[in-house]
Every structure is written in C-alpha cells, then in structure tokens.
Amino acid sequence: MDRITAKDIMNEASAGATPVQAIENLVLPALVRIGQGWEKGKTALAQVYMAGRICEELVDSMLPASVREAKARRKMAIVVLEDFHVLGKRIVYSVLRASGFDLLDYGRQDVAGLVRRVEEDGIEVLFISTLMLPSALRVAKAREKLDHRTKLVVGGAPFRLDEELWREVGADAMGRSAADAIRIAQDLSGGGP
C-alpha cells in the first residue's frame, strides 16, 4: 500500500496528458483490474479498499470539481442499507470517485430515510450496499417506495452468493466487484468515459 510510488506513477502518467486522460488511461484500468481480481479470488478485499482510497486521494488532488459534474450527467448516490457494515459502500464510493464520478454519500440509512433523501435530491442512480441477507431483502421495500426512474444498483455478499437475488428484490443491476461498479456507473450515468 505504497502511496508515494502510486503518486510517482500518477505524475509520470500525467506528464503531457490532461487529468481526465491520466485517470482514464491509468487509474480506471488499474481499478478495474484489481476489482476483477477480487471477483476471481486473486485479490483481497483489503487491497481493493486501499487501492480505491489511494486512487481517490490522488484523483481528488488533480481533478477539478467541474470535471466531475460534467462527467456525472445523471445524479447518483450511494448508501449502506440498515446495518453498520460500511466497507462495501466505502470501496465503491472511493473507486467511483477515483474514476472521476461524483456521487452523494448517504452513509447508513433505513428504508424510510433513504427514500426521503433520494426524493429530496432527485437521485437517478442509487448504489445500495448490503452485507446481511435481511438488509438485502429490504431492497425490495425501497424499490416499492421509489419512483422507477431511480435505477437501483445493488451489491454485497448476499447478491454474490445468490445470483438470482438482485432480480427478486427488483434491482436494475447487480455489481459483483468494484470493477462492475465502474462499468455500471458508466452505463447508467450517461457521463462515463
């Protein structure tokens, strides 16, 4: 978990390129590769988390807010539903921000609180992270209460262990890894690279 080397590599990649180009040519492929590695059992979650955090810091230091806004044409947010297991949400949040997307972090919410925030903010793409099966099942309640224009993207252990669960709870997409989250954000946000 070498921040300094990561920064050196980033500086090298940025020479003669715009920040957006550097992110697209270096950070995005690296994060996708690390995320895919986890899906295949080749990378540990701790590595995905630290990579996301380091990249997020690097990108934050070089990317003006205006570029993020331009990139995310649809309004996005992320939440952990009901329990206190926030790691999955933290990883996806970091990885998406490191990929140049902007999204609101709702922290931990129950269904009622989540629906209120989504409606207030006019969220169009909502990433929901869960670790416990009961929380994953509760996504169906959120789906019932939310306008169908809000696309729900779910992720977390229950969805990885039961491949049918995301459809059962009425989600629009399911991400198995941070790499999937980037791909889905690109597909749904209308502003991806």
Add this chain to the structure above:
Amino acid sequence: MTRAEMSSLERVLTTLGHREPDRVPLFLLVTMHGAKELGLSFEEYFSRAENVVEGQLRLRARYRHDCLLGFFYASIEVEAWGGEVIYREDGPVNSGRPFIRKPEEIATLEPPIVEESARLVEVLRAIEMLKARVGDEVPIIGAVISPLSLPVMQMGFDKYLDLMYEQPELFWQLMRVNEEFCVRWANAQLAAGATAIAYFDPVSSPTITPPESYPSTGFEIARRTLARIKGPSATHLASGRCLPIVDDIARTGTQILGVSALEDLAEVKAACQGRLTVLGNLNGVEMRRWTPERAEMLAKEAIAKAGPGGGFILADNHGEIPWQVPEEVLTAISEAVQRWGRYPLSWVASHD
C-alpha cells in the same frame, strides 16, 4: 451392511479421526430458528439461557443433527466490551455503532472479564444446561470471534483496515488485548461444558486479506490463541475462501475447517489431506429459496464430494443458517443425510 448406530459425539469424533462413522455427521447451525420454535422475538429468546436451551433441544429433536450450539449471536462479544447491539425481526442481532471511535483509544483498552458480562454469563448458563441435558451424547459447540476479526465490530471494517495498514503498532496492541479476551472467553465456555470452540476468523480469509499476509498475521495470532484454548477448535472463515491458506491453517492447531460455497468441496477436501476435517458448504443464502428436492440433491452432491473416508461434516457455508430458510428445506437436508449419508457410501462411485 449398515454400521451400528453411533451417538452424535461418537460420529463426530470418528470423522475427526478421518475414519468413516455410521453416517455423515450433520451440523445444522441454526441459531435463530429456536425463537420461531418457541414463538418468541429474538430479543426475548436470547434474553434467557433457558429459551436457547429449549430451542436448541427442540431443533435437534426435529432435525436429528449432530451438535448443539452454545452460540447466541456474534455481536454478543461486542456487548461484553460495552458496545451496543441492534435487534431486528428478521435476522441476526447486529453490532451497532463501533465503540472504538479513535485508534488512540486502543492504547488504554482492557479485555473484559467474562464473569462481569451479564450476556456472556447467560451463554455460559445455556452451555451448562445443555451439558446437563445431553452429557456426552452430543457435542456442544461454543464460539469465539478471532482476535483478528473482532475489530470489524469493535471499530468498523474500513477504520480497521486503515489501522492494519497505517498504524501497525496500535494494530498489534489491539491484537494482544483481543487475544487475551478470546482465550478467556473460549476457556470459560469449555469450562461450562462446551465440547469444542468454533473460531470465527473471516478476516484471515484470502477473500478479505492477502494470503501472503496470513503467515505473519492471522496464522500467528491463531497459533498463539488456539494453543492457549484448552479444547478442540474449528476454524470458520464464514463464507470466505480458504484454499490458498489451507496448509497454514492446518498448522494452527485447529481440527475443522469451515468451507465457503465459493469453493469446490472436493478440492478443499483434497487440500485438507487428512489434516483437517471439512465442514460445509451448502449455500445458506440460496437455501432460502431451495425446494426440498434441490436441498436433497445438493446435500447428496456434497456428501459425494467430501464424504468418502470420513473427515467431513455436512453444514452450511457460513456457520449460521439464515432465519429465512424454511423448515421444509432443513427437513430435506436432514432426510438427505439419513438417506445418502450412511457409510459405506457405496452409491458414490455410481454417482460419479
């Protein structure tokens, strides 16, 4: 020829010796279904040892499995440290907001005294009562969260990973305090009558931390901790993968390894090579929507993969079956073991 009927304990001990007992042992790890049996909320059910004892005994009478659980819920350890837990109607009691808010608090952290925690004492009472009821017929399984894995509840997973990578001194200080508590808690359960201790260690899984870090962290901690626990142990990575670290796990002194549904049971059995008994790996999350026919098929498949030669206990992949799994599925698993788990498994060759 059918072998003479063994007691559950004899069955389990035989398979732990990597020999074939009368049939494949079944550990149906049902913690929450007892509340359903008694018509109680989880909060009521877990408030009194008597309820848990009654629930466990009724569940065993119904499903004829081969263990009783002294384990209430994982976050009970957090209560001993002064943390909060959250009850819900449809799932396990969860740990609440982490009680270590800043890493600096670790410097003054002291391990709780087991006897001073009303909740832990309730678990010990349940184990004592179970032991009084079943004697040496049925193994009673106690449980601890490993020193390496407890901080996920103590401080939150993200903050814990930050600590692990960025403040190694405080990380090791936390490990020392947690080891002390883990040993105390495990030995108190053994003294109360538990036959063995389930050592839940998901953070050691290569799914969570890199396998190359296991020898200097999870392995070293488990080796030290298990050496001080005065009874047999079963290591469970709670749905995390194990294959890249099986050889090291076998050297921690544990006897049983819980296997993830993400890994192939036959491959894990081969990797354990008579050193570890394999426990697993029916997919508990999917189990919720299995038909009885599918439950039978998958239990049969698991027996075919890992049953021959002993060294195998059929169980779920996580160490706790979700509350949403219906009775008919649990019954189908139980019946599948009775039907397909009788040794010798002469049907297995034709199944292949």
